[in-house]
Ligand SMILES: C[S@@+](CC[C@H](N)C(=O)[O-])C[C@H]1O[C@@H](n2cnc3c(N)ncnc32)[C@H](O)[C@@H]1O
Ligand code: SF4
């Protein structure tokens with residue numbers, strides 16, 4: 001399971017005392033960075049609203065961009081060149097790390113290989129965690145794993161989760177609560193089995209679980225969980241709990257005192273963004289915001305040599321074909337004589353229609369030296385298949401040169417040219433071939 005090129009550091013090379021969330025004294029000297037590599041979620045909590053592209057809000061679930069594992073490593077390298085106080089790399093969304101397990105595990109592998117003494121941690125709802133993942137996390141010396149648990153009674157937990165998706169089924173209400181509790185307790189026991197620090201986050205939701213937190217503490221402490229973080233609900237727009245009151249100081253204090261009878265309590269959580277960086281509560285500086293944005297415009301695998309970009313175009317000036325309708329792709333590169341110019345030097349045939357998933361796998365091979373493909377639109381299935389093969393799918397309309405400047409020189413794609421294909425909502429797997437699903 002662990003790739004051969006990963007050499008986990010010796011335990012004494014990582015100073016766990018430097019984690020500012022687990023050691024209040026480290027707050028003034030050390031910071032953490034969250035890498036936003038996990039956009040999807042497998043459940044919907046009634047308090048959570050995940051926003052991308054948002055710079056102004058500081059709360060969980062918000063990020064200004066999403067990074068691939070390779071982009072995240074470049075971003076981290078650049079941050080580490082700028083500052084020497086970052087002791088922790090965490091993955092906390094904006095969705096769930098184990099609704100995006102490949103991205104999560106790959107990010108940890110890359111970071112561990114490059115920064116052997118970095119503290120690694122993550123926060124998950126527990127649903128997608130498997131023993132295999134927990135084992136590899138331990139091998140990579142991820143030291144702190146947080147499981148967010150809002151109840152140990154299905155009736156109470158079921159009020160917090162709108163739905164949970166597991167094994168291609170959707171669970172709601174009490175059934176969602178029961179499923180989540182089972183998975184979360186299992187996750188805590190694996191984390192302890194493999195020797196990691198287990199933190200339990202519980203969101204204090206007035207009138208729902210404020211009287212029940214003690215039961216959670218009692219249950220998880222008996223399983224060996226190390227620390228609990230009772231986080232006050234932050235009422236958030238466009239969520240079921242948006243009009244619930246934020247727990248006052250009395251409720252927060254009471255929760256921590258009652259739970260504190262069973263286990264250590266964290267009291268200084270800053271309810272951070274999924275792309276938080278620096279000391280706890282430090283706002284994201286403008287230059288860091290620009291840096292993370294520019295890293296998100298790098299090729300998916302920035303360290304791979306992919307010198308070309310493929311374009312779905314009829315006449316060679318405009319991006320004007322859907323991925324599925326293009327019979328061929330025009331391949332562009334930077335003009336070696338003039339870095340500002342681009343040269344179309346080849347046409348490559350698209351794989352024949354039909355064959356669905358095979359077709360996208362074949363296309364990934366055809367475009368294996370391309371960092372991206374510019375198209376008018378593409379469905380989820382081809383986007384996922386190409387992304388997994390390291391090829392970014394950029395949906396846009398208009399001049400090809402604008403897309404190429406974006407990809408080769410990191411220039412912002414004008415919003416007027418951006419397009420985003422939305423599925424029809426019929427719940428079928430969309431081939432995105434522009435021919436409709438009938
Ligand atoms: C955005 S989640 C991402 C990680 C993972 N999906 C999870 O739930 O643990 C990070 C943390 O923020 C918490 N959170 C999300 N929305 C919140 C809100 N409105 N108020 C308080 N905590 C919130 C989650 O419960 C979780 O503990
Ligand atoms: S599991 Fe985490 S990311 Fe998913 S809805 Fe709940 S809080 Fe949000």
Ligand code: SF4
Pocket residue numbers: 020021032090092229268269270271272280
């Ligand atoms: S959300 Fe809380 S536990 Fe997570 S990094 Fe911020 S302060 Fe630490």
